[in-house]
Structures are given as C-alpha cells and as structure tokens.
Amino acid sequence: xxxxxxxxxxxxxxxxxxxxxxxxxxxxxxxxxxxxxxxxxxxxxxxxxxxxxxxxxxxxxxxxxxxxxxxxxxxxxxxxxxxxxxxxxxxxxxxxxxxxxxxxxxxxxxxxxxxxxxxxxxxxxxxxxxxxxxxxxxxxxxxxxxxxxxxxxxxxxxxxxxxxxxxxxxxxxxxxxxxxxxxxxxxxxxxxxxxxxxxxxxxxxxxxxxxxxxxxxxxxxxxxxxxxxxxxxxxxxxxxxxxxxxxxxxxxxxxxxxxxxxxxxxxxxxxxxxxxxxxxxxxxxxxxxxxxxxxxxxxxxxxxxxxxxxxxxxxxxxxxxxxxxxxxxxxxxxxxxxxxxxxxxxxxxxxxxxxxxxxxxxxxxxxxxxxxxxxxxxxxxxxxxxxxxxxxxxxxxxxxxxxxxxxxxxxxxxxxxxxxxxxxxxxxxxxxxxxxxxxxxxxxxxxxxxxxx
Numbered sequence: 029x030x031x032x033x034x035x036x037x038x039x040x041x042x043x044x045x046x047x048x049x050x051x052x053x054x055x056x057x058x059x060x061x062x063x064x065x066x067x068x069x070x071x072x073x074x075x076x077x078x079x080x081x082x083x084x085x086x087x088x089x090x091x092x093x094x095x096x097x098x099x100x101x102x103x104x105x106x107x108x109x110x111x112x113x114x115x116x117x118x119x120x121x122x123x124x125x126x127x128x129x130x131x132x133x134x135x136x137x138x139x140x141x142x143x144x145x146x147x148x149x150x151x152x153x154x155x156x157x158x159x160x161x162x163x164x165x166x167x168x169x170x171x172x173x174x175x176x177x178x179x180x181x182x183x184x185x186x187x188x189x190x191x192x193x194x195x196x197x198x199x200x201x202x203x204x205x206x207x208x209x210x211x212x213x214x215x216x217x218x219x220x221x222x223x224x225x226x227x228x229x230x231x232x233x234x235x236x237x238x239x240x241x242x243x244x245x246x247x248x249x250x251x252x253x254x255x256x257x258x259x260x261x262x263x264x265x266x267x268x269x270x271x272x273x274x275x276x277x278x279x280x281x282x283x284x285x286x287x288x289x290x291x292x293x294x295x296x297x298x299x300x301x302x303x304x305x306x307x308x309x310x311x312x313x314x315x316x317x318x319x320x321x322x323x324x325x326x327x328x329x330x331x332x333x334x335x336x337x338x339x340x341x342x343x344x345x346x347x348x349x350x351x352x353x354x355x356x357x358x359x360x361x362x363x364x365x366x367x368x369x370x371x372x373x374x375x376x377x378x379x380x381x382x383x384x385x386x387x388x389x390x391x392x393x394x395x396x397x398x399x400x401x402x403x404x405x406x407x408x409x410x411x412x413x414x415x416x417x418x419x420x421x422x423x424x425x426x427x428x429x430x431x432x433x434x435x436x437x438x439x440x441x442x443x444x445x446x447x448x449x450x451x452x453x454x455x456x457x458x459x460x461x462x463x464x465x466x467x468x469x470x471x472x473x474x475x476x477x478x479x480x481x
Contacts, residue, residue, distance in 0.1 A: 038072050041425045043191070045075040047158045048104070048420075050122045051082035051165035051172070055197050055211030057405035060413030061164055062120060063113040065195075067106035068421035076104040077156060082123035082165075083172070087145055089152030101156070113414060116404045126168060128175035131456055137178055146179040153190055160191040162420045166198040167458035170433065174447040175456060177431040191430040193423050194447070195416045199401060202246035204459040205445040206435040210413040215242075215400040216252035222396060223257025223326050230324035235390040236260075236314065238370040238377075242397050243330040247463045247470075250330035255473050260325035261313045262473050263306065265332040266462050272302045279339055281354045298356070301336045304380070307373055311380040314389065316478045323389070331397070334369040335362060345369045368395040415440050 046069055048062055066076045078101060079086065085100035095101060102120070112119060127145035136142045153161060163173045173194040180189050196203045199215040219241055226237040239259075243249045247264020254262035278287040278296040287296045310327055317325055334345070343351050345367055354362050370393035378388045405413065419434035419442045432444040452459055463470050 046160045049079035051169040054401040056214035057210040057409035057413035058118045060113040061417040064414040064417030066104035070106040078120035081121040083125040084123045086152040128172040164195045194433045201248035219253035220256035240395040244332040254328040262328040264330035307376040
C-alpha cells in the first residue's frame with residue numbers, strides 16, 4: 029500500500045488546455061463541479077478556460093470575430109477558487125443555445141448544413157487551442173456532447189480531435205447512468221422545508237395547500253419533496269393510469285385554428301389527461317384524512333401533468349392574454365413552466381367534494397420552481413459535485429478517455445459510462461429515466477400516505 033497522504037502523481041497526458049461550459053437550467057452545486065474540475069486541472073499544469081454562457085459565444089464564432097477573454101471566456105485557476113465550491117449560482121453563467129438541435133438522426137451528421145453549428149463550435153474551440161471539452165448540463169446537453177463526439181468521428185484523420193467528457197446536471201434527476209444528480213437533494217431539501225412550513229400553517233388554519241413543483245417528465249423532485257416534506261399525497265406524470273388518458277385535436281390558442289399534421293395533412297391529435305378523474309383522487313385523500321380528524325394537508329403535483337391538460341382546462345388556468353400567448357410545440361405540448369394549474373385543480377377538487385356532499389375547503393394554490401435552482405448547496409451535493417468535477421480531470425488526464433459521462437457508484441467511486449450506452453442512437457436523444465411506480469422509492473410515498481377506505 030502506498031502513502032495514504034501522498035499527492036496523486038501528475039499524469040503523462042496530451043491534454044494541455046481544457047474548456048468547461050455549463051448549459052441549460054441552473055442547479056445547486058454547479059460551482060462545486062466547475063471549481064473542483066478547475067482546481068484539479070490547474071494544479072497539475074493544465075490550463076482551464078471557463079466558457080461563458082454555454083454554447084452561445086462558441087456558436088457565433090467566425091475567424092473574423094475571435095473569442096475575447098473576459099467576454100467569451102475566462103481563465104480559471106485553482107488558487108483563485110477558494111470558497112467557490114460552496115457558493116450559489118454559476119460562476120461561468122449558462123444558456124440554452126444548442127448547436128446540435130437540427131440533428132435528429134445519425135445520418136444528419138453527414139449533412140453539412142445541419143452539422144454546421146457543431147463545426148463552428150469545433151473551430152471556435154480549436155481557435156483557443158483547446159484539447160478537451162467538459163460539458164455540464166442536462167439530457168439535452170449530454171445529447172449535444174454525444175453529437176459533438178460523433179461529428180468529430182467523421183473528420184479527416186489529420187484534423188485534431190477535442191476529447192469530450194460530460195458531467196450530468198439536473199434537479200429533475202431523470203438521468204440514465206447515475207443514481208442521483210448534483211443539486212437534486214439540495215432542491216428537495218429546500219422544497220421539503222417549504223412543504224413542512226405549509227403543513228404547519230395548514231394545521232393551524234384548517235386548510236389545504238396544492239403545490240406544483242418542477243419536473244416535466246419525471247417525478248423524482250415531486251416525490252423527494254413530498255416524502256421529506258410529509259405531504260398527504262403526491263402525483264406525477266408517471267402515476268396517471270391508462271384509463272385517465274384520452275385524446276383531443278390540437279388547437280393553437282394564438283390563432284384559434286386546428287394544428288394540422290405535416291405528414292398526414294389531418295388535424296394533429298394530442299394526448300390529454302382526464303383532469304376530473306385526478307381531482308376525484310385528490311378528494312379521496314382529503315376525505316380519508318377527514319375521517320381521522322385531519323382537515324388540513326399538503327398535496328404535491330409535478331408540473332409535467334400540466335402539459336397534458338385539455339385545452340379547456342388550460343384556458344381556465346391562465347389569463348386571456350397568457351392563454352393567447354401559448355403556442356404548442358411540434359408535438360402539441362404547451363410550455364408547462366408558464367402554466368400555474370393548481371388554482372384550477374383546487375376549484376375542481378372542491379367541486380368533487382361538493383358532489384359527495386362535503387363542505388368546501390380552503391385550498392391554497394402555489395407554484396414552486398426557479399427559487400430552488402440556485403440555492404446554496406448542501407454538504408452532500410458539494411461532495412458529489414466535487415467528485416464529478418475531479419472525475420472529469422481523472423477521465424481526461426489520468427485515463428485518456430473520450431466520449432464518456434462521469435458518474436459515481438453508491439460510495440461515490442467514479443464510473444465512466446460511454447455516450448453510446450446513454451443515448452438512443454435511433455433518434456439521437458438521451459434515454460429518459462422516470463420514476464417507476466414499481467420501484468421502492470415510489471412506493472415509499474404510498475406507504476406514508478393515508479390509506480383510502
């Protein structure tokens with residue numbers, strides 16, 4: 029066994045300069061990831077460039093419009109990063125610019141026009157003499173990293189390669205390849221604290237709270253907050269049973285006209301939820317709690333449910349001006365972050381209670397979202413984020429890896445799953461990880477909720 033207190037040896041590596049960028053929505057412990065990576069690289073003689081605001085500056089690069097230090101990027105050195113890892117925010121900023129957006133299948137990489145943004149990013153990084161790129165972000169950013177690797181695989185052999193490593197980020201925790209993403213538990217802790225405060229208030233005033241939390245496709249955040257916050261009930265998109273689903277014609281609120289399917293020429297159909305069936309289930313919980321003397325509680329709903337509201341119900345969630353500004357995407361989905369739907373649900377719950385001869389309740393409607401994304405990180409997330417940041421150094425400099433994501437096992441030992449194991453290559457999208465109703469994490473909430481009679 030070697031000296032346990034010895035400094036790790038400097039590796040023999042071709043990597044001399046790395047670029048770090050952060051893309052997509054913020055998450056607690058972002059600076060732990062960025063700072064720890066910069067410390068590990070710079071202390072071993074490798075220069076670190078922090079790219080400002082994701083891919084934005086890289087995508088606008090031209091040989092005539094060079095990337096300027098201080099504007100497009102900054103030098104990150106370990107000696108200047110003390111106390112950064114435990115701070116809130118993102119020291120290099122973020123943005124949602126996506127150079128791989130036009131690529132929806134692997135063959136698109138052979139289309140010079142569709143691949144042009146990736147070529148621009150490649151040329152921008154080479155203009156800075158970057159040997160490796162570390163991307164930090166969610167599933168879209170992971171997909172972009174994989175596309176950038178695939179783009180370089182098609183370059184002539186004499187052109188230099190920029191190694192690519194990705195670090196997983198999302199408070200939604202919907203990532204294949206890692207059990208819990210950095211920032212998730214900090215966001216859960218903040219939400220759970222708020223839910224416990226609401227529970228105390230509801231108990232004092234004899235009231236219920238309906239709370240909408242982030243989580244478009246996966247209910248990890250809703251379930252974590254509900255379990256730790258002692259909610260009476262939590263419902264996410266994964267919970268909607270088959271009999272609650274139906275379809276309706278997609279209508280654009282801006283124009284009032286039906287949206288036509290480009291391929292068939294027929295009206296586009298969208299899947300929607302039977303909202304009244306859901307509110308009846310919430311009423312069941314309220315009645316069950318009343319039977320044991322509890323006329324109060326907190327109920328958590330994941331925001332992704334709102335994406336599948338019938339248009340009639342969406343209309344009643346927002347003002348006329350807000351409704352007219354809504355526009356469906358190519359799948360008939362509406363922007364869930366702009367829709368606070370808990371007020372509508374509260375009214376329908378009271379209607380469901382009245383239909384059963386129950387008196388109406390005071391039900392307060394709230395929406396929690398952006399306030400959890402830049403909270404000061406918990407110790408666990410600082411440790412996890414730091415391990416992922418150092419993992420980027422070890423993947424690139426020590427192990428010479430390319431086209432991998434940095435992950436950890438249960439004891440935070442490092443793992444390096446390959447992009448091809450995390451991406452659905454048939455549609456060039458990261459694989460989703462939902463909360464399975466059969467898993468023990470999901471069932472934990474059911475065991476703690478009041479059983480229905």
